[in-house]
Amino acid sequence: QVQLVESGGGLVQAGGSLRLSCAASGRILSSYAKGWFRQAPGKEREFVAAITYSGGSTYYADSVKGRFTISRDNAKNTVYLQMNSLRPEDTAVYYCAAHHAIVGVTGTNEGGYWGQGTQVTVSS
Numbered sequence: 001q002v003q004l005v006e007s008g009g010g011l012v013q014a015g016g017s018l019r020l021s022c023a024a025s026g027r028i029l030s031s032y033a034k035g036w037f038r039q040a041p042g043k044e045r046e047f048v049a050a051i052t053y054s055g056g057s058t059y060y061a062d063s064v065k066g067r068f069t070i071s072r073d074n075a076k077n078t079v080y081l082q083m084n085s086l087r088p089e090d091t092a093v094y095y096c097a098a099h100h101a102i103v104g105v106t107g108t109n110e111g112g113y114w115g116q117g118t119q120v121t122v123s124s
Contacts, residue, residue: 002026009118022096035105
């Protein structure tokens with residue numbers, strides 16, 4: 001069974017930090033590109049960050065560049081999102097994504113896999 005399970009969300013004050021984790025199960029996902037998306041209330045889901053299988057290349061939305069860092073541990077089949085200098089506008093449900101191609105997980109993840117989401121709330 002293929003599954004992505006996020007953890008690490010919560011409530012934090014503006015300027016604070018959180019680290020999200022996404023554990024993947026299922027051998028097929030171990031070699032997939034991974035990424036993070038988010039969806040704020042009343043808004044469409046948007047791309048946040050992505051990383052290739054090797055970890056050699058990373059991609060970020062302009063709104064999080066310099067503040068968020070994506071990384072992965074293939075031995076644990078886990079991808080992380082370190083979020084620093086958080087802002088109230090970062091408040092959203094954050095979703096882990098996996099796709100066989102990096103172009104998928106940096107786009108809409110069509111044909112890929114999704115986690116169930118974890119809530120991040122940043123208070124001002």
